[in-house]
């Protein structure tokens with residue numbers, strides 16, 4: 001369990017010649033009582049890891065689709081504490097690794113030590129904290145390490161090489177390669193240079209490299225998957241779940257399974 005699990009599960013997928021697929025969902029969108037079923041659906045459909053967002057009132061990195069899902073989840077009364085309780089109650093019903101995506105403000109108010117301890121008790125394997133820069137990590141790293149929770153670092157296309165090196169060296173579980181400048185949300189085209197950027201990160205990182213932001217079609221999953229170890233899809237998954245279009249989610253996952261080019 002914990003830190004090592006994410007890395008190992010991703011490597012298991014790569015060893016079979018597939019790419020990793022990490023869907024993002026917003027906890028409490030549709031009601032927290034649906035969360036365990038939503039995770040089971042993703043696990044049974046072949047997802048590698050589930051990224052679970054905690055709704056927050058000021059989601060600076062998020063585009064409209066995820067912001068709206070956050071508003072629905074908050075309107076349902078979803079809190080960090082309730083999400084952790086729900087995960088704890090359902091931990092025996094899943095074996096897929098869980099990564100929480102949450103802004104640092106929420107963790108800070110909750111208490112970093114309490115957060116890490118309860119994550120461990122709930123079977124959370126890793127966290128993504130988009131507003132915690134390298135320089136401030138010491139506020140969270142000791143507690144997370146103590147409770148064996150991976151801190152997944154984000155690399156951005158705007159980061160200078162020396163910074164990318166630091167991020168790649170420190171990341172745990174996988175390296176989240178943000179592929180675009182800007183916020184989350186579906187995009188029809190990638191900027192030139194994405195392939196080179198992903199390959200540069202692959203060369204720097206000993207952890208698997210997964211690309212996210214703007215991925216919404218099976219074609220994009222396969223295209224990006226050629227240059228890294230897999231993809232993360234948020235807005236498209238959130239929208240498809242809200243619309244009950246579960247087949248669209250299965251199609252995206254099969255695209256990752258069938259990319260079939262071994263990079264590492």
Ligand SMILES: O=P(O)(O)OC[C@@H](O)[C@@H](O)c1c[nH]c2ccccc12
Pocket residue numbers: 024051053061062066101128130183184185186212213214215232233234235236
């Ligand atoms: O929605 P997109 O464009 O598919 O991007 C992934 C993303 O939603 C998910 O990983 C995420 C949601 N909120 C975030 C905030 C920061 C970093 C990542 C995220």
